[in-house]
Amino acid sequence: MFSSFDPEYAPVGDVGTALLYVDSLLTRIREGISQADPKQRELIDEFFGSFSSEDASDVLDGACTLVYLYMEWLRQAHEEQDRDVVESVVPYVIGSMRKMTISVKPEAIPAMAGMLTASAIGLSPTLWRKQYGPWTEAEMNALEATLVLLADYINHLTNDETMAIRMIADIMESMEQAGDVG
Template sequence: MSSPCDPRYAPAGDVDGALMVIDSRLRAVQDGRTGTDPEQQKLLDQLTASLDLRGVHDLLDGACTLVFIFMKWLRQVHEEHDRDVIEYVVPSLVVTLRMMPRSVRPEAIPTMAGLVIAAGTGLSPSLWRRQYGDWTKEEMTALEATALLLAEHINRIAGDRDFATRMIGETLSRADREAGPGFDGVGDAGGTGGR
């Protein structure tokens, strides 16, 4: 029986926008900066200023798509070593989120754990979250932090500081090629379904 949280029923959202945000934050963390590069910040400010309510929801769906793809990759890597991705990823993610009290409110952490567990079990984090109503402001910030931490975790495993963002870029390029003319740039993200 199909789940209402099956990824094929979920919108991919604005994956490009979400990736731009995460990549910008990753570069700041990797370079040891406390803020975003001024040029990158200008682009982020332009992106957020251009968003209406629909754009915000698309960006949130895009971030959930990133979480889904990151967890799919992590699940495959952990399964190669007979490990459960949830057992190895979720506890360290929760601990790290708890160490970020200025950015991530404690009440948002259980939701982020649920999102990651949903993605780790092959469900759409976006559809899983929709069951509980509208996103809160605290959850939006926590979602950004969650995607960032998963990307950084992937980069450490791969031994390549750009691996996670390059993997998403390649997935999107592959989806564009497979979809052919008339593709709107969102679609299936390389066989992951919607998110």
């Protein structure tokens, strides 16, 4: 069935930068670091501050690509066990974000639930989200939390604390070797 939200019509974005950011967050969580080192925080702020609006948009598209790839992997893993990814993963992510009352605003959670569900049924989260206008500031933290929660879910499911990052890095490497990535 044709959909204008099909992933083949969506920009891939800057998956590498989005992946590096998620990896740094997961590393901080694993190491029990609640706050970034002030120097590291300054470097991160400087790095993202140097982005043009187009660069920032590319990273957002890359983050949405990560959401899609993680949900696709989780959908396949759940189907192998006759389980539904929407029934298992979406409530876990949404429930976890509802507990993050300081960093995730409640008004951003429905957008993440919709984006996860869209991804789970094979739609592009980038294109699905764009129909509602520009991203809001509240959605930035929610998207970050969504990515970390999905990656952590994959890591726990596989009992491998680097699986989610390595899986995407391997995909990127194989695409690069095939000449599909610039």
